[in-house]
Amino acid sequence: MLRNSVTFLGTGGGRIVVFRQIRYSGGFWLNLEGINILVDPGPGSLIRIYEFGFDPKDIDVVVVSHRHLDHSADINSVIEAATESKKNPLKLLVAPDDVTDGEDPVLLKYLKEGINKIEHVEEGKEIIFKDIKIRGLVKHIHEGAKTYGLEFKSQNKNIVYVPCGKFYEEMLIRFPENADLMIFNTTFPKPVEGYYHLSIVDVEKMIKKLRPKKAVITHFSIPMLKANPEKLAKKIYKTTDISVIAAKDGMRIHF
Ligand SMILES: [Zn+2]
Ligand SMILES: [Zn+2]
Structure with missing residues (x-):
């Protein structure tokens, strides 16, 4: 039923x-060829998993794009729930190394025993899980946290996730073209000096150059919500002829 969808x-x-939970922050649930991948379990992720009809026990892979709390605050609760307190180990956790190790990891040590495999993301590194591949694409410029663009690839589909980070030209080259779906953390309506986040201006540049089959914008700040994400998405569609969706909490997209 949920084959190849993102919620x-x-x-x-x-x-x-x-x-302030003006919008939810539970990340997204990717179902790729029957494999359930939870990406970026931010604050409230466990609650939203249940609210939107999922079961944490069905999670095969947890992916954390970076250690900032809006992407990782619920990592421990979600893993505890997914593994029924380590009884049924999580098959795979994918994250940069500062999420699980180092001076101030966000993953609690005792939960590591409840995870079969931890793979650290690096540029160009390919992590294989059953019939899919998860690949680190390009290192982002994002303060205080190692962050990478990610690709999820099955035999027939590829989904590209562009998490938070400041736009730089490499992004136009290092992300693949014509992805089936591209998800952009589009925090601002225009570039803001001193903030390491993408704006709609940057995302439009990337969509123009990379031409995904479908694009989604998400991860909205107050200025972005005020600017009306739906309106901005439509504007990009008009200039690029590529379908751009402004995500809403609980929205499910098939690809
Ligand atoms: Zn961040
Ligand atoms: Zn963020």
């Missing part, structure tokens, strides 16, 4: 939207 368990970004 947004949250679409909030930026401190105010996330920590």
Whole structure:
């Protein structure tokens, strides 16, 4: 039923939207060829999993794009629920190494025993799980947290996730063209000096150059919500002829 779909368990970004829960922040649930991948379990992720009809025990892979709390705050609760307190180990956790190790990891040590395999994302590294591949594409410029663009690839489909980060030209080259679906964390309506986040201006450039079959914008700050994400999505569609969807909490997209 859920084969090849993505469900947004949250679409909030930026401190105010996330920590006042103006939009939810549970990340997204990707079902790729029957494999369930939970990406970026931010605050409330466990609650949203149940709210939108999923069961944490069905999770095969947890992916954390970076250690900032809006992407990782619920990692421990979700893994505890998915593994029934480590009884049924999680098959795979994919994250940069500062999520699980180092001075200040977000993953609690005792939960590591409940995970069969931890793979650290690196540029160009390919992580294989059953029939799919998860690949680190390009390192993002994002303060205080190692962050990578990610590709999820099956035999027939590829989904590209562009998490938070400041736009730079490499992004136009290092992300693949013609992806089946591209998800952009589009925090701002225009570039803001001193903030390491993508704006709609950057995302439009990327869509123009990379021409995915379908694009989704999400991870909205207050200025973005005020600017009306649906309207901005439509504007990009008009200039690129590529379908761009402004995500809403609980929205499910098939691809
Ligand atoms: Zn971040
Ligand atoms: Zn973020």
